[in-house]
Amino acid sequence: MSTGLAVRDFSVALKTPAGVIRPVDEVSIEVRPAQRVALVGESGCGKSMTLRGILRFIPPSALDGVSGEASYDGVNLAALDDRQLRDYRGRRIAMVFQDALARLNPTMTVGEQVEEVLATRGRREREVQVTALFRSVGLDSSRAFRRRYPHELSGGMRQRVLIAIALAGDPELLVADEPTTALDVTVQAQILDTITDVVRARGMALLVVTHDLGVVSETCEYVYVMYAGQIVESGPVDAVFDAPGHPYTQGLLACVLDVDEPVEQRVRTIPGVVPPPGSITTGCRFRSRCPDAHDRCATDPPVVRLGGDRTARCWLRADTDGEAQ
Amino acid sequence: MLRFTARRLLHAVPLLFGVVTLMFFLLQLAPGDPIQALIGDYPATPEYIAQVTEAYGLDQPLLVRYWEYLQQIFTLNLGESLAGRVPVADLIADRLGNTLILTVTAMTFAAIVGVAVGVWAGVSRSRLLDHLVTGVAVGSLSIPMFWLGQMLVLVFAIKLSVLPSQGMYSTRSTAEGLDRLPDLLAHLLLPALVLAMREIGVVARIVRTSVHDVLTLPYVETARAKGFSRATIIRRHVVRNSLLPAVTVIGYSFGFVLAGSVLVETVFGWPGMGQLLYESIRNRDNAVTIGVVLLIAVAVVLVNLLTDLVYGLVDPRIRVGAGAGGRA
Numbered sequence: 001m002s003t004g005l006a007v008r009d010f011s012v013a014l015k016t017p018a019g020v021i022r023p024v025d026e027v028s029i030e031v032r033p034a035q036r037v038a039l040v041g042e043s044g045c046g047k048s049m050t051l052r053g054i055l056r057f058i059p060p061s062a063l064d065g066v067s068g069e070a071s072y073d074g075v076n077l078a079a080l081d082d083r084q085l086r087d088y089r090g091r092r093i094a095m096v097f098q099d100a101l102a103r104l105n106p107t108m109t110v111g112e113q114v115e116e117v118l119a120t121r122g123r124r125e126r127e128v129q130v131t132a133l134f135r136s137v138g139l140d141s142s143r144a145f146r147r148r149y150p151h152e153l154s155g156g157m158r159q160r161v162l163i164a165i166a167l168a169g170d171p172e173l174l175v176a177d178e179p180t181t182a183l184d185v186t187v188q189a190q191i192l193d194t195i196t197d198v199v200r201a202r203g204m205a206l207l208v209v210t211h212d213l214g215v216v217s218e219t220c221e222y223v224y225v226m227y228a229g230q231i232v233e234s235g236p237v238d239a240v241f242d243a244p245g246h247p248y249t250q251g252l253l254a255c256v257l258d259v260d261e262p263v264e265q266r267v268r269t270i271p272g273v274v275p276p277p278g279s280i281t282t283g284c285r286f287r288s289r290c291p292d293a294h295d296r297c298a299t300d301p302p303v304v305r306l307g308g309d310r311t312a313r314c315w316l317r318a319d320t321d322g323e324a325q
Numbered sequence: 326m327l328r329f330t331a332r333r334l335l336h337a338v339p340l341l342f343g344v345v346t347l348m349f350f351l352l353q354l355a356p357g358d359p360i361q362a363l364i365g366d367y368p369a370t371p372e373y374i375a376q377v378t379e380a381y382g383l384d385q386p387l388l389v390r391y392w393e394y395l396q397q398i399f400t401l402n403l404g405e406s407l408a409g410r411v412p413v414a415d416l417i418a419d420r421l422g423n424t425l426i427l428t429v430t431a432m433t434f435a436a437i438v439g440v441a442v443g444v445w446a447g448v449s450r451s452r453l454l455d456h457l458v459t460g461v462a463v464g465s466l467s468i469p470m471f472w473l474g475q476m477l478v479l480v481f482a483i484k485l486s487v488l489p490s491q492g493m494y495s496t497r498s499t500a501e502g503l504d505r506l507p508d509l510l511a512h513l514l515l516p517a518l519v520l521a522m523r524e525i526g527v528v529a530r531i532v533r534t535s536v537h538d539v540l541t542l543p544y545v546e547t548a549r550a551k552g553f554s555r556a557t558i559i560r561r562h563v564v565r566n567s568l569l570p571a572v573t574v575i576g577y578s579f580g581f582v583l584a585g586s587v588l589v590e591t592v593f594g595w596p597g598m599g600q601l602l603y604e605s606i607r608n609r610d611n612a613v614t615i616g617v618v619l620l621i622a623v624a625v626v627l628v629n630l631l632t633d634l635v636y637g638l639v640d641p642r643i644r645v646g647a648g649a650g651g652r653a
Contacts (some may be wrong), residue, residue, distance in 0.1 A: 031428055057546060057549070057550075082554075082555075083554075086554060087552065088552070088554045089549065089550055089552035090550060090551040090552030090553075091550065094550065095547075095550040097543065097547065097550075099543065099545075102542065102543040102544065103543045103546075103547045104544055104547065105544045105547075105548070105562050105566070105640070105644055106544070106566065106640070107565050107566055107639065107640055107641060108561075108562075116551070116561065117551050117552075135553075149641040149642070151641070151642045162547075165547070165551065166550075169551065169552065235472055292520070
């Protein structure tokens with residue numbers, strides 16, 4: 001019985017010219033089989049680095065080290081050698097990236113790039129599988145189309161090819177890093193539908209990393225909100241969006257455009273930017289931008305259990321709602 | 326594709342015209358006198374010199390001779406050699422094949438070895454090996470060809486006596502047809518190696534840098550996410566994409582190799598166009614000199630055209646004549 005992805009107190013330390021930084025700081029995430037989970041936050045909050053750290057896509061030259069645990073089905077991914085790790089990549093955990101043009105080999109046809117992932121040997125059988133994969137992600141499955149090169153396709157088609165590549169290894173968990181960021185709004189919605197459809201149809205688990213709350217609400221059941229390298233809130237998507245427990249989540253949700261509001265009030269922002277890793281060492285990392293900040297925020301806030309499988313890392317919740325960990 | 330080729334060839338016409346003009350006037354400026362070179366160091370009467378000068382049309386004003394030469398070239402007639410009055414085209418035809426054997430062998434060897442060494446250094450995670458290969462590559466393109474050629478002759482032909490140093494075939498050989506191949510290869514080895522040396526360095530350096538760059542590209546990470554081994558990733562996704570800059574360099578190298586063949590053919594007594602060019606310059610045989618240079622210019626133009634066509638084969642994004650493709 002698969003138990004899925006379990007990440008506990010996971011930190012990533014990187015070597016930079018300015019010294020060692022920790023863009024990912026004791027992050028805990030869980031993705032159970034067939035569960036659809038989002039990791040959301042602003043640019044620079046460490047969400048992509050969390051993914052890259054878990055799946056070991058950080059170049060050794062840049063990596064100072066990881067700590068904590070990132071395991072899949074109880075196997076610690078960090079402890080695997082290269083050969084063992086390859087058995088997980090593609091076959092059990094597959095990835096969909098943003099910027100599909102750069103993510104595809106420019107000198108190989110899209111058909112070949114999907115086909116090379118297949119484990120099947122026979123030529124005919126491979127062709128049948130590739131055709132089925134192209135169809136399942138909403139692409140033209142004709143031979144002529146499969147013989148095209150990435151530059152001959154639109155951005156949306158390329159993203160679909162990336163999804164087909166990810167599906168070709170028949171994985172249990174699909175990890176998507178900003179899968180719709182570079183696309184037109186209308187295409188974004190179609191791609192999200194495709195991802196949700198294939199994930200549901202195949203009973204796969206999904207971990208989406210995004211800055212877009214729309215993506216979260218359309219695709220996922222559970223959400224982790226990340227800020228400055230830490231998880232600041234987690235919970236079922238509906239519950240979190242209805243009543244966000246952390247001021248940062250409240251801010252993010254307030255930034256979502258609401259077409260029912262008068263035009264001048266539609267666009268809201270959280271003042272300031274995410275502090276760079278290492279610039280805040282103690283206290284709540286959001287306090288400089290938080291409308292509700294007070295004296296206590298200078299000391300580390302507790303992770304408060306709010307009930308209903310929810311947590312928030314905030315002093316405000318420690319007083320009113322739950323029990324601190 | 327056809328239109329592209331035709332346009333490129335048309336563009337070459339003014340270039341070739343320029344080459345002819347430049348060569349014609351430069352050779353007039355060169356010191357020495359063709360008639361004196363033809364007659365040799367014998368004392369000759371002024372009447373005899375005037376007679377020979379007139380016979381070759383060299384008494385005409387320069388511009389008249391230029392005009393006549395142009396008309397002649399335009400009908401694809403390269404004129405006659407001063408010495409022996411042999412058509413230049415025949416002289417070149419005799420030598421062209423030999424030069425092609427030498428230069429094509431050298432380029433093929435340089436391309437294969439250069440790419441192999443470049444990929445090896447590029448994917449190597451050992452810094453020492455990387456630096457070593459780069460160092461040797463820089464060294465190989467810094468060594469003068471005539472020096473390297475003479476050193477190799479000294480070592481392999483004179484000291485060790487394992488390889489011939491002169492010509493294409495042994496004079497005492499009685500073999501015919503294909504049986505002459507081993508003899509030819511033995512003669513080919515040293516001059517081709519000397520010619521290839523510089524290009525191996527050039528190609529290896531470019532490929533190494535290119536491999537380094539490609540390894541950091543996002544699609545290589547996609548291949549890693551597919552669960553492929555490093556060897557598979559390099560073979561399927563890195564090598565071909567790293568070859569793009571090498572194709573350009575190899576194409577443009579051909580001009581250098583042709584130029585280098587002048588030196589190498591002279592050092593190794595290889596009966597090719599380079600040797601012909603060298604001799605014609607020494608003998609002030611201007612028609613031959615211009616003819617050979619013109620042919621080299623044509624060859625470079627053709628190879629550059631071929632380079633662009635090959636580039637399209639390797640990289641579908643710049644495939645000549647291909648439309649922008651379906652955007653929907």
